[in-house]
Each structure stands twice: as C-alpha cells, then as structure tokens.
Amino acid sequence: MLEITRIRNEKEAIIEGLKKRNIDVTSTIDEILNFDSDWRSKKTEMEAIAAELNGLAKEIGDLFKQGKAVEANQAKEKTTDLKTQEAGLKSEVEGLEGQIQNLLYQIPNVPNELVKIGKSELDNETVYEAGTEPKFGFEPFPHWELTKKYDLIDFELGVKITGAGFPVYKGKGAKLQRALINFFLMEASQAGYEEYQVPHMVNEASGIGTGQLPDKEGQMYHSTIDDLYLIPTAEVPLTNIYRDVILPDSNFSIKMTGYTPCFRREAGSYGKDVRGLNRLHQFDKVEIVRIEHPDNSAGALEEMVEHVKGLLTKLGLQFRILRLCGGDTGFASAMTYDFEVYSAAQKKWLEVSSVSRFDTFQSNRLKLRFKGEDKKTQLCHTLNGSALALPRIVAALLENFQTENEIIIPEVLHPFTGFKSIS
RNA sequence: GGAGAGUUGGCAGAGUGGUCGAAUGCGGCGGUCUUGAAAACCGUUGUACCGCGAGGUACCGGGGGUUCGAAUCCCUCACUCUCCGCCA
Incomplete structure (x- = not known):
C-alpha cells in the first residue's frame, strides 16, 4: 500500500510510474486526494469540538468540586449540542477513511526506474x-x-x-x-x-x-x-x-x-x-x-x-x-x-x-x-x-x-x- | 472439552469515575563526578494524526455503551496464563 503522504507529494511521479503497468490511476488518485482534503478539514473540525468538550468537562468537574451545582448543570447543557455535532463529524470522518483505504488498496506499487513498460x-x-x-x-x-x-x-x-x-x-x-x-x-x-x-x-x-x-x-x-x-x-x-x-x-x-x-x-x-x-x-x-x-x-x-x-x-x-x-x-x-x-x-x-x-x-x-x-x-x-x-x-x-x-x-x-x- | 485468573508505556508493575499519557522500579539516552570504568546523583525517555506554528486530537487487548467526564463502570469479541481432561 502506498503512503498517503507520498500520494499528496508525488502525485505526478506516481501516475507516470504506474503507466509502466499499463494502468492509468489519475482518476483514482484524484478521488483519493479529494477524499483526503475533505477528511483533513472534517477531522480538524471534529478535533476542535473534542477540545472544547474536554475543556467543558474539566470546568464541570471543578464546579462540582467547589459545590457550584447550579453552574455545573448549566454547563452540562452546553455539551449536548456539541456531542451531537461531534458524533456526526466522527461518522463522516470514518466514512472517508474507509473510502480512502479502499482506494489505496487498489493501487499497486510504483515500478522501479529500471523496470520497462510492458503488458505481459x-x-x-x-x-x-x-x-x-x-x-x-x-x-x-x-x-x-x-x-x-x-x-x-x-x-x-x-x-x-x-x-x-x-x-x-x-x-x-x-x-x-x-x-x-x-x-x-x-x-x-x-x-x-x-x-x-x-x-x-x-x-x-x-x-x-x-x-x-x-x-x-x-x-x-x-x-x-x-x-x-x-x-x-x-x-x-x-x-x-x-x-x-x-x-x-x-x-x-x-x-x-x-x-x-x-x-x-x-x-x-x-x-x-x-x-x-x-x-x-x-x-x-x-x-x-x-x-x-x-x-x-x-x-x-x-x-x-x-x-x-x-x-x-x-x-x-x-x-x-x-x-x-x-x-x-x-x-x-x-x-x-x-x-x-x-x-x-x-x-x-x-x-x-x-x-x-x-x-x-x-x-x-x-x-x-x-x-x-x-x-x-x-x-x-x-x-x-x-x-x-x-x-x-x-x-x-x-x-x-x-x-x-x-x-x-x-x-x-x-x-x-x-x-x-x-x- | 470443563473450571478459574488475566490483558496498562521497551520490561516489571501501581492505578476502581475528574488533577492519568498514566505512580514507582528496571532498562535506554544525556550530564556531573572519575585517569578510565563502576557506584552515586541530576535530567531525559511511547506512537500516530491534524496544523506553517502556537498548539490540538487519539491511543491503558479490539469494538460498542453509560456519563458533562472512563485505564477505572456495563456489554461484547479476541487473545494469554493456571488447573483438570485428552494427546504427538
């Protein structure tokens, strides 16, 4: 399996190299890169929400310890909506990961420079x-x-x-x-x-x-x-x-x-x-x-x-x-x-x-x-x-x-x- | 096949709801001391992803759940070990 970072950085070289196998992976790679950029933005978004939730959880803990039950319960309500958003993003992120994985499995190794083009x-x-x-x-x-x-x-x-x-x-x-x-x-x-x-x-x-x-x-x-x-x-x-x-x-x-x-x-x-x-x-x-x-x-x-x-x-x-x-x-x-x-x-x-x-x-x-x-x-x-x-x-x-x-x-x-x- | 006990960082081994990426010991790395070494002492020491960076996120066998919050509670699967049975 090719590394995703290599596909990001050496797209053209990979496509060229794989032509020696008589296959054109341009569309597969474009699809991967689209999913990948989508994945990255969704993931960043999800992690920002996770960070926020982590912060809230800590606050709530502190409030309870100080005996401020009312404030704590107010803070709890804020988490509900964030948790829903996080869950939605998580399933999107996982879905994208699965699709990227499937596409990566389909791409063979890039032939060495000594390998000649050929069919059979x-x-x-x-x-x-x-x-x-x-x-x-x-x-x-x-x-x-x-x-x-x-x-x-x-x-x-x-x-x-x-x-x-x-x-x-x-x-x-x-x-x-x-x-x-x-x-x-x-x-x-x-x-x-x-x-x-x-x-x-x-x-x-x-x-x-x-x-x-x-x-x-x-x-x-x-x-x-x-x-x-x-x-x-x-x-x-x-x-x-x-x-x-x-x-x-x-x-x-x-x-x-x-x-x-x-x-x-x-x-x-x-x-x-x-x-x-x-x-x-x-x-x-x-x-x-x-x-x-x-x-x-x-x-x-x-x-x-x-x-x-x-x-x-x-x-x-x-x-x-x-x-x-x-x-x-x-x-x-x-x-x-x-x-x-x-x-x-x-x-x-x-x-x-x-x-x-x-x-x-x-x-x-x-x-x-x-x-x-x-x-x-x-x-x-x-x-x-x-x-x-x-x-x-x-x-x-x-x-x-x-x-x-x-x-x-x-x-x-x-x-x-x-x-x-x-x- | 039957019964029971486990699975935590390189290893050993704490931790039963918040201050835990995780005590402590060993090992590793760097340093002080030494002619050199050992000992002692000090410091440091997991992986991956996102981000130019600051930083953030995830991971305590796997998956799911409860909860504002899970290494810790619940469910489930896998694996390992011990005893019994069987057996090359």
Whole structure:
C-alpha cells in the first residue's frame, strides 16, 4: 500500500510510474486526494469540538468540586449540542477513511526506474543467461513419465488422499526433496541468512501485513472455523515477524530464511501447464527475506539475485534471469527478477524463483519502521525471493539429467541424498 | 472439552469515575563526578494524526455503551496464563 503522504507529494511521479503497468490511476488518485482534503478539514473540525468538550468537562468537574451545582448543570447543557455535532463529524470522518483505504488498496506499487513498460510476460527483458541445453541421443521423457518409471512421485495416490495437486513423493523421490531443502537451507545459512521454522498457518493480521488480504483472499486456503489461513509462501510468516516493530536505529540488515510447504488454491488453472509438477496446490520452498534500510535495498536485491544464481549454477542447470516488465510485475513489487530453468523434455522455460523488492509497500502495511539519524521513524524496505521452489527444480533435474537408464544427481547434492543416481 | 485468573508505556508493575499519557522500579539516552570504568546523583525517555506554528486530537487487548467526564463502570469479541481432561 502506498503512503498517503507520498500520494499528496508525488502525485505526478506516481501516475507516470504506474503507466509502466499499463494502468492509468489519475482518476483514482484524484478521488483519493479529494477524499483526503475533505477528511483533513472534517477531522480538524471534529478535533476542535473534542477540545472544547474536554475543556467543558474539566470546568464541570471543578464546579462540582467547589459545590457550584447550579453552574455545573448549566454547563452540562452546553455539551449536548456539541456531542451531537461531534458524533456526526466522527461518522463522516470514518466514512472517508474507509473510502480512502479502499482506494489505496487498489493501487499497486510504483515500478522501479529500471523496470520497462510492458503488458505481459512477452515484454520481460532477459538480463542473464547461463548453461547450455542438454543434448540427448534419444527422445527425453517429461518428468511425469520419469517419476512413474523410477517410482519417485505418485500423483494418483495424492488424488486419493487429498485431491489433484497434492503429490506423494516416495523413496528416492522423497529423499531428493529432503536433500534439496537441506542444500538450499545450508546455502542460505552460509550466506548469512538466519534460519527460522515458522507456523504454516497465519492469522488475518499477518495476511493483511504482507498483502494477501483483503484482496487475494481466494488464493489461500482458509480454515474458517479458526479463521486461520494456510500460508502460500514462507514470506508471510517470516516477514510478519517484524510486523509492528520499530528498529532502534538505522544500522540494520535483517536476513532470514526458512523452509515451509506452500499452499495455493490456484483457482482457474488448467491444461498442460498444470501437468505433473508444473503447478501444485502444495509444494515446498525455501524462502529468503530481507529487511533493509532504504539506501541499501538496491544492493540487497542484487545480492539475492547472485545467491539464487549461485544455487542454479551449482546444480548445473541451464537458466536465465528476466527482469519483469511493468505489466508482469506483481502488485506489491517495485521490481522483480524471475529465474527460469530450461526443461529439456517439455522444451520450455519453467519459473523456479522470483526475487523482488517491495520498498515501503509492505512495511507501510506492516508498520515496520526504524529510527533514523534524526530520531524520526521511517519505513523500512522489505525484499524476498525463492531460494528455491522445489517442484520445477525437481522436474528440470529429472528431465535434464536423464540418461537412457538412470538419472544423474548433481554432485553438490550427493552429501544430502546419499546416492549419486536414480535407476 | 470443563473450571478459574488475566490483558496498562521497551520490561516489571501501581492505578476502581475528574488533577492519568498514566505512580514507582528496571532498562535506554544525556550530564556531573572519575585517569578510565563502576557506584552515586541530576535530567531525559511511547506512537500516530491534524496544523506553517502556537498548539490540538487519539491511543491503558479490539469494538460498542453509560456519563458533562472512563485505564477505572456495563456489554461484547479476541487473545494469554493456571488447573483438570485428552494427546504427538
């Protein structure tokens, strides 16, 4: 959510910036500013009446104490009218606040200056490419064939137990999952991220803090009886650790990591894109989250990109990095880099990581601040990224490292898997 | 699931209708003293909004009510803790 003060002061820059997302927020912003000036004058008026009432109340108290009951009762009568006025203004003020809030929720983050205008994924810029396409002397199998052939994942069993999109990993398939999680966590720890184990369900306040609520409610599984939500990503509980926190000085850099399963309802998906591991309702992911001083968030984003790059390089996968265009950048993000690995058998790129900076968009909702040099509180910047999401990594590993009768496991994983190949 | 007790500033903990944004202690910050430190002493120390400013308003778990006036009384919701039950 953008800060109202920023909208007051930088109206034109915000409108210009958001054009990169192919949206024109001029009318929304004008509406907000109208409500806002109305709100300010009503509020000032209301507070003046409140001040008057406070003064009267004090007077009446004094009069009673002095035993001047008659005067006190006269003063009491004066309050009746003021109280009515105050109540009327209060409901107007609250109404305006609600309307402003609703409009603010509709405005996405302003893209960073590096982000190019664009409509869809077709306009994303490729900023880095590494690795080469694997060559096979045979027609490579897609991963959903390989998982069946080597008995690694049972999709039908998941359907029986839960439903589509909840695979059952078994044997070396399960061990490969565990190995990847351990490898990713180890790498994150070595890069200075503190490891956390967090709840997999969150309350409403947390959902609002990171922006899943109120708008994207339908994307999360909701346990209505307890009013708790299954997390769609570890970003939610990890970032909410710092909800309503004021850091004591401006000298901070908070780096957190955690593994969690992620639950996504993904309503409306269908077709070959959801085949096998491509899109699931439950999947595993190691997330990295950072809270930074505004001056340092640009550098932090680059570090995170380097970290993810390192993971994919160590795994030996062919990949590319895209800087998303305005239209494809997520609602809360100011700039996002997507990492895609090449799937040799499906002959397409699979998104395995998304690294974003949110600037103050999340911290404004989270009320996550720090005390600056001048002792004033300011909003922190937040960033996060997947490092990494498992399913498509598994798909790519299986497909790209298959031979005619086995699957070769990348060397960096050997200490974690305990085996070097699957056959 | 049953019974009870709570929720006050960074923490601990007073406060049951006005002088309470809130005693006191601890912690933090600044200072005096000291070669330095500790101790002692003095001062200071929440957040947000409106206003150019003076200043004003709001906040004692959330919401609502009673009252001229609520941290304090009433209603309601949430959460926490203790005991019992159940349980990995």
